[in-house]
Amino acid sequence: MCLKNGNPAGLRLDSVRIRLDGRELLAVDRHVAPGETLTVMGPSGSGKSTLLAYVGGFLDPVFSGEGRVICGGRDIAHLPAEERHAGILFQDPLLFPHMSVGGNLVFAIPQAIAGRKARRARAEAALADVGLEGFFDRDPDTLSGGQKARVALARVLLSEPNFLLLDEPFSKLDMQLRDQTRSLVFDSARRSRLPVILVTHDEADAKAAGGEVIEIG
Structure with a gap:
């Protein structure tokens, strides 16, 4: 997580601006x-995902960004x-299908944790934490959509990130799985004390996140 003087400091977007042409x-x-979660809501093409790309460091050069992260x-x-x-x-x-x-999951674990065992x-x-105990040797192709989403979350958390960026990760799940996965993701972020930026067009996502909402577009 983002630490300052050994204490969680959160994530600051300081005068961040995204431009196109x-x-x-x-x-x-x-x-x-x-x-906590900052939700950015808006229609397709409004720049939501581009904001995440700027914060994460993979902004397409067709866009320009400025401001401190x-x-x-x-x-x-x-x-x-x-x-x-x-x-x-x-x-x-x-x-990874292969x-x-x-x-x-092992691929995401920092190298500082040494030894195969x-x-x-x-x-x-980590699998047990997301309700998938005993799934270590499973082929990803045999998993349901909800199970894949849980594995993806476990992999992200194992990487020991400083913050989370969520690019409409619930949009392809059916309604029941969407509710379950939302709860799992936001509860995990709160327990891990990770600042989160969510971009979505779904008001239910914003409500589940429970933080401030910015509407754009």
Whole structure:
């Protein structure tokens, strides 16, 4: 998580602006406290996902962005994506099909956790945390949509991110699974004290997140 002097500091978007061909798509100036969610709502093409790309460090060069992204007391806006340590969930879980469920999780565990047994134990504990105990050796293709979403969440949390970026990760789930997955994601973020930015067009997502909502577009 974003730490300052050893304490959770949250994530600050300081005068962040996204432009396309000189036209301003959005402007955001907000602080997201540890465990809280900032929701950005708007229609397709309004710049929601582009905001996440700027914060995460993978902005398409067709767009221009400016403003500070402050994590742990330092501006990370000019760092490469791999140094920002953002945890990202997209509409699709994006699991590696050539790896087992456990392999997907072990891949995300920081190298500081050494040893095959220790890394497997960490992955198995993460699966248990999302209600998938015993799924380590499963093929991702055999999982339901809800199970894949849970594995994707476990993988993100295992990577020990500084903050979470959620790009409409519930939109392809049916209504029941959507409610369950929302609760799991936001409860996990609160327990882990991670600041979260959610972009969505669904008011139910914003309500489940329970934080401040910015409407754009």
